[in-house]
Amino acid sequence: MIRLFSAAERFRSDAMNNRRALTLLVSLSCCWCTISCSTSAAPDIRDQMLEASARQDSDFPDGTRLKLTHFAYIGTVNAKGETLRVVEMSAVIPSMPAPRGQAWLYFFGNHNRLMGKYSLRKATPRWCEGSRVYFFGLEGDGEDEGNALDLADGFDRLRYVMVPSPGSWMPVTARSI
Secondary structure, eight states: OHHHHHHHHHHHHHHHHHHHHHHHHHHHHHHHHHHHHHHSOOOOHHHHHHHHHHHHOTTSOOSSSSEEEEEEEEEEEEETTEEEEEEEEEEEOTTSSSOOEEEEEEEEOGGGOEEEEEEOOSOEEEEEETTEEEEEEEEEOSSOEEEEEEOTTOGGGOEEEOOOBTTTBOOOOTTTO
């Protein structure tokens, strides 16, 4: 009888030690997560792209000649197998009585490398899908026109395409008049 009691007592003691060890492990894990999460903030990708723009584009607004008024990440496109982040940017000439400005799209590759810049003329970019940047209305360069800029063949071979899409452009039909 004494032997059974000591075995049962040992089992309870081992279970208690296991519970204490588990509690200690969970507590330490929580402390480590709290400390590591609070000390390392996630980098702001917008700030990184803004800094990269200022470093890599000689025409970036300096605040005197051109004043930055808009810098907005609008999405990603697939350009010939590479994922590019797309930023809409605009600036005004502050010294003019009626400020006029410029607008363009920036395309960033890996490590915030500026892959290219594309001037906008009249339409506002709205969203990115697949290899295309869709505009609100039609955009063009004087020869070609479209409601989307297609980068499927890469940034160097971008082109305008007409893709009817609600929120961008829809063809006028007899029914819609």
